[in-house]
Amino acid sequence: MSKLHIQVVTPDGLVFDGDAGFLVARTPEGEIGIMSNHLPLIVPLAIDSLVIKEERGGKIIMTIAVNGGIMEVRDNQVSILADSAEQAGEIDLDRAMRAKERAERNLEKAKKDHHIDNMKRAEVALNRAINRIHVSRK
């Protein structure tokens, strides 16, 4: 059976480039699994983990923390375009923890000031930090 060729691309470079049989991602609507010969598809992604597996139910090749972005599937080519993404093994847990604390403080402050823009921003930052911590502990 043909395999999926997966590329995770960010402005700072290629985070993952390789072949796999199965891929689980999360969209704002819910979880989505991609196998080879999937129909062409474009979906936005949630701030969550991306799990690349050898086959469905098989061994995990790589877990990647993705900060939103877009996934495109075409001709067994999967491209994930995100502002930033990190492989689970490369996440700096200390930094992620600090980011989480900072985001929590900002959120508190924004709530106090009723600054809606800042609140949204802090929420996104918090989500990203939590996601990274979560993925690195998997």
Added chain:
Amino acid sequence: MAESLVEIKRKIASTKKTSHITSAMQMVSGAKLSRSEQASRNYQRYAAKVREVLTHLAAAQLEEMDSESDEGSGLGEEKADMHMMLKPRPVKRTGYIVITSDKGLAGGYNSSIIKQTLQMLTSDHKSDSEYVLMTVGRTGTDFFRKRGSNIAYELLNVSDQPVFDELSELVRSAIQMYEQGIYDELYVCYNHHINSLSSQYRAEKMLPVSDLEVEEVKKYEQEYILEPSEDVILDQLLPQYAASLIYGAVLDSKTAEHAARMTAMKSATDNAAQIIDNLSLKYNHARQAAITQEITEIVGGAAALE
């Protein structure tokens, strides 16, 4: 005329020291340049991908725009369903992001950007209220602030190898101001890196997104499944594309900055070598003159004794 020997010697020593520093700076910039070029290559891959997906998605809307402009109907009502960031609107005010460097010693890098931006501002606009500036880098910020221009956003101390996160704030504000109608067009003014010896000033239009070619899309025949809907995806992808363009411009200008600094430092080192040559020649002349004079004096003294 003649400087003393000691003085010339001191000058040679200090020029030598300066040339050591400039040649070290040249090497540092050279290393930074090659890293920047690598980063640009990484970014290119991302930009090409985003553009590809976006072009395909926006194809339907772009075709609509094309057919309309063929009929010459201008800004028709039919365009109401076009995405805001694709749709050109009458320009009342223009936004400019001007990218300069934080540090000097980069030859004509900053002055060329500032000069040409200023030229463009004065020729394209009647008054200062017709444009909004956003500046990246200290040199440009200081210049435009002194001039009393309207600076809506400033970003200082961008690192030598900027990462996307550093710029996300600038990008977000720029897009937000466009959406709020503070300006109707956005240009980015920067120096484009051509090679290590030359760069070129550019003012690129970033918003509304207008450089997508419908022809590019015709390659793919298949239809995509779009979830949850085309509009939702465009809402996310268009800002992402605009952000990537702005980030690309900053990367490009950083590369050009490193190249400019490297070239400036190289010519400084070369000049120093030339000055040292001239000074050495002068030193030898002066030394020889001193010796000759001493001999004449001794000979003269001996002759007087006879």
